Amino acid sequence: MARLDLVDLAHAYNGGTTHADLVLKPTSMTWRQGGAYALLGPSGCGKTTLLNIISGIVRPSRGKVLFDGKDVSALTTQQRNIAQVFQFPVIYDTMTVGENLAFPLKNRGLPRAEIEKRVSEIARLLDLEAYLGRRASRLSADAKQKISLGRGLVRADVAAILFDEPLTVIDPALKWELRSKLKTLHRALDLTMIYVTHDQTEALTFADTVVVMHEGSVVQTGTPEELFARPEHTFVGYFIGSPGMNIVAGEVRGREAKIAGHTLALKRSYDSLPAGANIEIGIRPEFVSIAPPRPDLLSAHLERIDDLGRTRFARVRVDGLKLAAAIPPGLTPDGEEVGLTFDPAQIHVYADSRRIEGAA
């Protein structure tokens, strides 16, 4: 178990040094021992590069990786003592489930009694006890991935466990089970875990701290609640939440924002916005509601309703702007014209994609 420090890391695959060459822009960060972290972002954002630098597969163009203060930048994955779980199961078909789980421990030459104790603990936590004597080759893909997770978790002495999209190939119902198992395991085993994914639900539900990446940079690090309530970058607003945050062009003066000619009251005051910056207003669909049209409300055209079973969202258009809005329970929109109500406390102001903190 270790604390990880990433010190001024940057990476270019083409050996270049300009900002455009860097697939990982200069990044420094500390990850505490025993934490559950997620690296979240779309493909191409640099999250896998960062993961590969931590594991030692990629040697960074610049910067250092420290484990408990010790520079491991020049060490191999094995020397760094890291466990990894990948998107597809990596197990030995000819071995039993128990032998598969024991393999990483045998490799390290642990005494037999200790191996047995550890294997049975992991098997119990993952509900694999009944399968321990079975040959792995006969199992379903889901069960195999469960064993892969077990193999990643079985060693108590690893510096960290890295998960690279481990639930992508799993059916939805089992995803719920494995996700909650991983979280329970994290609590039970006190391991430093780093989970890479493009799936916000997996990242937000697994991690205490989510690191959101965009175009090679970390745009925000925070708890799920922080990322939802106060996205520091418009990309975080868009990427977290389903549907993502509404981000529209607007004018802001003092305690008022103007969208499509309509004035909205703000909770905080914005008196000194950077001159010449691109100003945008962000508000999550959960905090915009449709209502019967009224002269004092911003009026919108209802384009469609997305019925997700447990929630419904309205897709509306205001002039050229498209917004998603909540539908209050029991409301059935009557016609295509609706009014929009906004929760002033939940409106954010962005200048060149960065959130501006208003004054009280």
Next chain:
Amino acid sequence: MTLRLDKVSHMQGGQAFLRDVSLSFERGTLNVLLGPTLSGKTSLMRVMAGLDAPTEGRVLVDGKDVTGLDVRKRSVAMVYQQFINYPAFTVFENIASPLRVQGKPHREIEQRVHEAAKLLRLEPYLDRTPLALSGGQQQRTAIARALVKGADLVLLDEPLANLDYKLREELRAELPRIFEASGAIFVYATTEPTEALLLGGRTICLWEGQPMQIGPTAQVYRRPESLRVAQLFSDPPLNLAEVTKHDGAVVYSDGDKAPADGRFAALADGAYRVGFRAHQLAVADGRPDRQLGRHVFAATVALTEITGSESFVHLKRDGTNWVAVLPGVHEFLPGQALQATLDPGDIFIFDRDGRLVAGPPQE
């Protein structure tokens, strides 16, 4: 065009992938195949396409038997989970390829490729080769090629499964509009209830090679006729419990009791399985808020997952696990005892064979 499967079975290596399937598909419809891995989605599509001949049964197009007719002689386009494009061709040539095979005139090809590219937001990339594109752009190229072909039957086998979550969200929202514009028979396979709901159309729930229920998507979701369909169509998973109705009371297997009124009143005494969805379950710490007529349960928190907009509270109860979805942030700690409540009107009641005997009405 109407495509009909008549008592189709398909065996491979001694294993039945489709069992006595009879289904009918009409022109201009979107049909969602919803089921887990190995439920028969891909097998069904391959038989429809003519890629596999069924072991038994017939495939009919407009009443004409086409069973065993080569796929090249049928009007079919297919999109797979893995993006398949010609790596040496530009995006334009990839999309144009079926039209070139059909020998269409140059101007028509230009026009139709640009239409499809516009629909799928691929116009800026027409001159690139697929390897210079993101996964989402590559898959949109494959979808554009399937659309431009003008086939009567378009089959999409989990087409968004390999794409990023956000991109999936965007394409899901766009696809119904794209389908509407085309007029073909669309068949779309997925494992995900949310995807089915967003696509709409008609849903066919598949399980072990057999259709379990067929109907308008929202209707199948709100009124599953069996426990199996209710489970297939719930994400988070359906919460389950065993109950006994006796002496005017409903008794849950771990002792929680409620008066057998509402829908329970009309049921014969006996044992039932009940199911309800995660968002129907309310939880509160402290004193139970004994809202009139709600069923009240004692439960222990196993874990809380917080997404920022919602909290998923996993509850332990008598050997089973339940999930409650609550809007907003609620941090319940593992081991914490709490009270869960449920409106009995939201409960699906199944008999011992898993058939729905009573449940919320269709809206």
